[in-house]
Amino acid sequence: MKVWLQRHLQVLGETLMWLVRSPGSTLTTALILGVAxxxxxxxxxxxxxxxxxTGKLNEDSVITVYVGPGKPEQVEPMKEDQLVIExxxxxxxIPLVSDVEYVSRAQVLKDFQMESELGxxxxxxxxxxxxxxxIVFPEKSLIAADLSQLVTVLADMEGxxxxxxxxxxxxxxxAIIAAFMSxxxxxxxxxxIGVVLIISNTVRLGILNRSQEIQIIDQxxxxxxxxxxxxxxxxxxxGISGGIVALLIAMLALFLxxxxxxxxxxxxxxxxxxxxxxxxxxxxxxVVSALLGWLAARFTLGGYIxxxxxxxxxx
Amino acid sequence: MIEFKQVVKRYPGGLDALRHVSVFIPRGSITFxxxxxxxxxxxxxxxxxxxEVATRGQVLVNxxxxxxxxxxxxxxxxxxxxxxxxxxxxxxxxxxxxxxxLPLVVAGMGNRDCARRARAALDKVGLLKLCxxxxxxxxxxxxxxxxxxxxxxxxxxxxxxxxxxxxxxPELADEIxxxxxxxxxxxxxxxxxxxxxxxxxxxxxxxxxxxNGQISGDSYS
Ligand SMILES: Nc1ncnc2c1ncn2[C@@H]1O[C@H](COP(=O)(O)OP(=O)(O)O)[C@@H](O)[C@H]1O
Ligand SMILES: [Mg+2]
Numbered sequence: 001m002k003v004w005l006q007r008h009l010q011v012l013g014e015t016l017m018w019l020v021r022s023p024g025s026t027l028t029t030a031l032i033l034g035v036a037x038x039x040x041x042x043x044x045x046x047x048x049x050x051x052x053x054t055g056k057l058n059e060d061s062v063i064t065v066y067v068g069p070g071k072p073e074q075v076e077p078m079k080e081d082q083l084v085i086e087x088x089x090x091x092x093x094i095p096l097v098s099d100v101e102y103v104s105r106a107q108v109l110k111d112f113q114m115e116s117e118l119g120x121x122x123x124x125x126x127x128x129x130x131x132x133x134x135i136v137f138p139e140k141s142l143i144a145a146d147l148s149q150l151v152t153v154l155a156d157m158e159g160x161x162x163x164x165x166x167x168x169x170x171x172x173x174x175a176i177i178a179a180f181m182s183x184x185x186x187x188x189x190x191x192x193i194g195v196v197l198i199i200s201n202t203v204r205l206g207i208l209n210r211s212q213e214i215q216i217i218d219q220x221x222x223x224x225x226x227x228x229x230x231x232x233x234x235x236x237x238x239g240i241s242g243g244i245v246a247l248l249i250a251m252l253a254l255f256l257x258x259x260x261x262x263x264x265x266x267x268x269x270x271x272x273x274x275x276x277x278x279x280x281x282x283x284x285x286x287v288v289s290a291l292l293g294w295l296a297a298r299f300t301l302g303g304y305i306x307x308x309x310x311x312x313x314x315x
Numbered sequence: 316m317i318e319f320k321q322v323v324k325r326y327p328g329g330l331d332a333l334r335h336v337s338v339f340i341p342r343g344s345i346t347f348x349x350x351x352x353x354x355x356x357x358x359x360x361x362x363x364x365x366x367e368v369a370t371r372g373q374v375l376v377n378x379x380x381x382x383x384x385x386x387x388x389x390x391x392x393x394x395x396x397x398x399x400x401x402x403x404x405x406x407x408x409x410x411x412x413x414x415x416x417l418p419l420v421v422a423g424m425g426n427r428d429c430a431r432r433a434r435a436a437l438d439k440v441g442l443l444k445l446c447x448x449x450x451x452x453x454x455x456x457x458x459x460x461x462x463x464x465x466x467x468x469x470x471x472x473x474x475x476x477x478x479x480x481x482x483x484x485p486e487l488a489d490e491i492x493x494x495x496x497x498x499x500x501x502x503x504x505x506x507x508x509x510x511x512x513x514x515x516x517x518x519x520x521x522x523x524x525x526x527n528g529q530i531s532g533d534s535y536s
Binding site: 002003004006007010212213215216217218219220221222223224225226309312313314 | 325326327364365366367368370386387389390391392393394398404406417418420421422423424425426465469
């Protein structure tokens with residue numbers, strides 16, 4: 001175990017020296033990888049920030065449920081209000097709903113008279129024509145899709161006349177975010193392929209430069225694991241260097257973007273903030289880049305060693 | 316012991332480097348493998364280290380058919396063999412001591428033991444004072460002795476040398492040969508491929524002669 005650790009640290013040190021000894025190609029590779037990784041990373045950060053906007057929007061959105069059709073001449077006003085309260089209690093049972101507020105017909109009429117110039121007109125009517133209302137407060141975490149589903153459920157409920165909800169621009173925003181997210185996914189996949197190809201290529205060059213060493217080690221009894229080890233470190237370290245450069249690029253870009261975007265959001269009186277990279281995302285970027293580097297080295301070397309072994313068998 | 320049973324080796328391109336070779340080399344022996352250039356000497360050694368695999372027939376080492384070995388079993392098999400090459404095959408960016416220690420590092424030995432045994436091996440070939448130097452600063456004879464130290468550092472059962480004196484002048488060649496006889500006295504099975512006829516009349520050594528991929532002389536049969 002101690003020998004194993006000693007050996008790994010030694011290979012790590014040697015591989016770092018190997019990278020440091022050719023600073024030009026090491027830096028160039030890190031920059032190319034960094035640019036490739038930073039693109040999906042920035043897209044992801046922007047989509048993530050947009051999601052936090054929708055979260056905020058839901059706080060203000062309520063669904064108004066009108067109960068009816070009222071046939072006031074057949075139902076006593078007291079009884080009708082009772083009916084509306086029952087519906088309100090049913091609505092409160094729905095998991096997506098956080099609260100329900102009951103507004104009686106009388107209250108609706110009062111509000112209407114106070115807010116509208118048509119108030120006097122209604123005074124002339126014998127009966128109050130306005131239906132009672134339920135104001136439904138959805139859970140704050142709901143996204144637009146859940147909201148429209150909730151609206152459909154409410155509209156289909158017995159005793160409900162109509163449902164009103166301002167959802168258009170919510171849905172639009174949601175669609176834009178979905179597009180951004182698929183864009184991020186596509187970019188990330190392309191990035192992953194690019195990173196694997198780039199690192200695979202540098203590993204191939206490394207194999208060519210060290211083919212004599214590989215052959216000697218193979219000859220004196222080095223296992224495939226032993227032969228692979230420095231190259232796996234090489235690929236992994238290159239992946240990490242690319243990840244670090246990508247984080248620097250993304251942080252700079254987001255820093256430059258933050259002011260104009262927040263200003264723009266302010267114009268829409270919205271709380272849209274592009275936050276710089278948090279620890280979780282940064283960690284994930286480094287881990288993923290390291291993993292891609294390792295994979296690239298593993299496959300490139302696997303192919304090389306298999307070829308070397310097969311040629312001994314005359315294949 | 317090493318045994319070849321009706322071994323055929325055909326390289327890609329169709330040429331048969333070995334044609335139905337059957338030999339038996341006893342444990343602890345020292346053997347000269349001789350023949351003109353292209354006779355198949357190197358091929359015999361490569362089949363023993365599994366650098367090449369027999370096209371037909373069997374190569375047995377300690378009664379095991381080594382052509383059945385795969386993956387890490389091949390690596391383990393090679394650790395029981397020390398190889399010396401005409402061109403030394405030393406790594407230019409490692410010191411003499413690091414080169415000699417390489418088989419031990421590969422076998423997973425700790426740094427301190429590696430260094431100690433590498434120095435002991437260098438001492439045996441008379442080069443301990445050069446252990447911090449790099450191979451390209453050494454003479455051809457010294458490089459070859461470093462190669463020998465590397466071959467024996469892992470205390471192999473078998474020591475194979477492919478034209479180890481090919482590039483050396485006669486006095487140096489004699490010195491190198493003496494080293495092989497020395498290691499043979501420590502119960503190591505030694506096979507030396509050479510077309511240097513000056514060494515062949517040593518009565519302590521067995522002789523295998525190859526001609527066009529076939530055995531033309533065998534002191535063991
Ligand atoms: N890798 C190879 N591919 C094709 N032919 C080879 C290869 N290695 C050796 N040969 C051929 O096999 C024959 C025997 O070669 P070798 O064993 O190296 O002979 P020696 O070591 O006695 O000079 C030669 O004709 C040589 O050209
Ligand atoms: Mg030869």
